[in-house]
Amino acid sequence: xxxxxxxxxxxxxxxxxxxxxxxxxxxxxxxxxxxxxxxxxxxxxxxxxxxxxxxxxxxxxxxxxxxxxxxxxxxxxxxxxxxxxxxxxxxxxxxxxxxxxxxxxxxxxxxxxxxxxxxxxxxxxxxxxxxxxxxxxxxxxxxxxxxxxxxxxxxxxxxxxxxxxxxxxxxxxxxxxxxxxxxxxxxxxxxxxxxxxxxxxxxxxxxxxxxxxxxxxxxxxxxxxxxxxxxxxxxxxxxxxxxxxxxxxxxxxxxxxxxxxxxxxxxxxxxxxxxxxxxxxxxxxxxxxxxxxxxxxxxxxxxxxxxxxxxxxxxxxxxxxxxxxxxxx
Amino acid sequence: xxxxxxxxxxxxxxxxxxxxxxxxxxxxxxxxxxxxxxxxxxxxxxxxxxxxxxxxxxxxxxxxxxxxxxxxxxxxxxxxxxxxxxxxxxxxxxxxxxxxxxxxxxxxxxxxxxxxxxxxxxxxxxxxxxxxxxxxxxxxxxxxxxxxxxxxxxxxxxxxxxxxxxxxxxxxxxxxxxxxxxxxxxxxxxxxxxxxxxxxxxxxxxxxxxxxxxxxxxxxxxxxxxxxxxxxxxxxxxxxxxxxxxxxxxxxxxxxxxxxxxxxxxxxxxxxxxxxxxxxxx
Numbered sequence: 001x002x003x004x005x006x007x008x009x010x011x012x013x014x015x016x017x018x019x020x021x022x023x024x025x026x027x028x029x030x031x032x033x034x035x036x037x038x039x040x041x042x043x044x045x046x047x048x049x050x051x052x053x054x055x056x057x058x059x060x061x062x063x064x065x066x067x068x069x070x071x072x073x074x075x076x077x078x079x080x081x082x083x084x085x086x087x088x089x090x091x092x093x094x095x096x097x098x099x100x101x102x103x104x105x106x107x108x109x110x111x112x113x114x115x116x117x118x119x120x121x122x123x124x125x126x127x128x129x130x131x132x133x134x135x136x137x138x139x140x141x142x143x144x145x146x147x148x149x150x151x152x153x154x155x156x157x158x159x160x161x162x163x164x165x166x167x168x169x170x171x172x173x174x175x176x177x178x179x180x181x182x183x184x185x186x187x188x189x190x191x192x193x194x195x196x197x198x199x200x201x202x203x204x205x206x207x208x209x210x211x212x213x214x215x216x217x218x219x220x221x222x223x224x225x226x227x228x229x230x231x232x233x234x235x236x237x238x239x240x241x242x243x244x245x246x247x248x249x250x251x252x253x254x255x256x257x258x259x260x261x262x263x264x265x266x267x268x269x270x271x272x273x274x275x276x277x278x279x280x281x282x283x284x285x286x287x288x289x290x291x292x293x294x295x296x297x298x299x300x301x302x303x304x305x306x307x308x309x310x311x312x313x314x315x316x317x318x319x320x321x322x323x324x325x326x327x328x329x
Numbered sequence: 330x331x332x333x334x335x336x337x338x339x340x341x342x343x344x345x346x347x348x349x350x351x352x353x354x355x356x357x358x359x360x361x362x363x364x365x366x367x368x369x370x371x372x373x374x375x376x377x378x379x380x381x382x383x384x385x386x387x388x389x390x391x392x393x394x395x396x397x398x399x400x401x402x403x404x405x406x407x408x409x410x411x412x413x414x415x416x417x418x419x420x421x422x423x424x425x426x427x428x429x430x431x432x433x434x435x436x437x438x439x440x441x442x443x444x445x446x447x448x449x450x451x452x453x454x455x456x457x458x459x460x461x462x463x464x465x466x467x468x469x470x471x472x473x474x475x476x477x478x479x480x481x482x483x484x485x486x487x488x489x490x491x492x493x494x495x496x497x498x499x500x501x502x503x504x505x506x507x508x509x510x511x512x513x514x515x516x517x518x519x520x521x522x523x524x525x526x527x528x529x530x531x532x533x534x535x536x537x538x539x540x541x542x543x544x545x546x547x548x549x550x551x552x553x554x555x556x557x558x559x560x561x562x563x564x565x566x567x568x569x570x571x572x573x574x575x576x577x578x579x580x581x582x583x584x585x586x587x588x589x590x591x592x593x594x595x596x597x598x599x600x601x602x603x604x605x606x607x608x609x610x611x
Contacts, residue, residue: 026423027429029413030416030420030421032413033437033440033477033478033481036436036440036474037439037440037443039455040447040448094350095350095354097350098346098347098350102347102348102350115351117599120595121591121592122354122358124532125588126535126537126587129588131569132565133365136569137364177357181354209340210343210344211340237444237447239445240538244566244570268538272541284450284454294442295442295443302435
């Protein structure tokens with residue numbers, strides 16, 4: 001066995017063995033992170049085997065959710081998760097990009113730090129607090145809005161149903177508020193990575209501010225797409241706030257006003273009540289697929305951000321959520 | 330209208346839209362803060378911190394058990410995640426080019442994006458199901474798993490900021506790589522790492538979903554680590570969806586405490602970062 005596998009070019013003198021020990025011991029912890037992620041996939045697959053064997057792909061295509069009869073289909077939950085997340089994305093993306101552009105390109109330097117702090121605060125508020133606020137403040141407001149909806153609009157499939165307050169609209173709104181800071185902080189980092197020459201060139205050609213920023217945005221498009229997808233990933237997995245306002249009703253409806261359900265919400269509500277092995281396994285299978293979807297979305301978004309920032313060496317990769325401290329302002 | 334005027338108008342509209350976006354995002358923030366403060370302050374009293382929950386239907390009481398429970402569970406999570414996170418962060422920065430470090434960095438970022446409810450489910454199957462017992466330990470484990478990637482990546486980033494000359498100096502004096510790292514480089518980065526840890530703690534203290542089926546809930550005072558344990562967040566959830574007016578009131582008080590924790594930790598971290606930058610002469 002080679003005495004020192006460390007990649008240092010220098011021949012190991014004193015402390016060669018110590019270096020090996022150092023490498024192995026810290027490496028073990030790094031390996032642990034890898035093991036945890038792998039274990040989540042393996043354990044959830046093993047634990048949902050009963051349901052996977054029993055229902056196969058039909059699990060994702062049927063709408064019956066009847067724990068008493070032991071009949072499980074997860075289509076309504078997938079529908080609710082996708083619907084609420086896409087709705088949130090549609091609302092949040094323009095706002096988040098607007099914020100990113102304002103902070104990165106437009107605002108006076110003195111205003112930058114407080115604005116960053118405030119938007120990051122939005123990301124730091126616990127999801128349970130969003131949920132509580134959702135139940136007692138947002139839902140009554142949404143209900144008012146639903147009551148005020150003019151009759152002719154209520155014929156449109158998007159706005160049918162009684163004004164309950166809880167439902168898809170409330171869930172989409174609260175998710176939009178929650179993911180905005182994530183998308184905007186990553187988009188801001190991506191914009192920062194655009195070489196300043198890009199804008200200078202645009203201005204030199206007589207571009208207006210809008211046109212110069214447009215050029216920068218175009219230049220950063222892959223990274224921006226990554227930022228948007230990162231927000232989408234957050235929305236897909238968000239649990240508490242959605243559980244509290246979506247209405248928890250396993251149905252598939254186009255209507256924004258209809259109470260529906262999401263994958264994370266059904267797990268949160270029913271997991272401790274699962275009294276049969278099949279019931280439990282069906283819920284774990286939902287968790288497994290939620291894990292797989294968020295994994296894919298995250299990998300894709302990181303790949304996009306990475307391919308964008310890689311080309312400008314030394315540009316800090318915006319890896320962590322806003323909770324991480326910014327070492328250099 | 331000339332083309333130039335139209336372009337200027339378009340630019341103006343765009344700039345106003347961006348400024349408006351800020352307002353749109355800050356309105357919910359102000360709205361949430363307003364309600365949490367208004368409802369929370371009305372409900373928050375001495376009893377909230379010192380009293381146990383009263384039986385259903387009786388008004389009054391507090392969340393003393395849940396506050397202690399949260400401290401225990403978050404403490405356990407920190408105990409588990411801080412060493413793991415810092416050590417793997419050290420590896421990520423020290424052996425940045427290796428295949429293991431690329432894989433672990435990727436895994437950390439992935440883990441960071443895994444929905445917290447899925448992590449709760451994972452810990453349930455490995456730490457609750459085999460012993461058929463919800464416990465503070467399982468809750469701590471779930472929170473720990475969530476903290477590890479944050480701490481690891483923060484540590485890595487801050488270690489990379491330490492000037493290479495410091496490490497080279499130590500190595501030139503005959504220190505081994507481990508000595509150079511642990512007695513020179515890591516201490517230099519420590520204030521920043523601690524700031525990251527504080528932020529991670531604040532974020533994790535507000536988590537509900539991973540605790541729902543790991544530490545579960547408890548109406549009584551409990552400090553035994555192998556027993557179901559109440560936490561502020563799960564109690565707020567239970568109270569919020571209950572039909573009782575008095576429980577709603579207490580849920581707001583709980584929310585206020587949670588927001589206060591997050592706010593002060595963020596502020597503390599901000600101030601600490603600012604001071605650090607000054608010390609480095611930037």
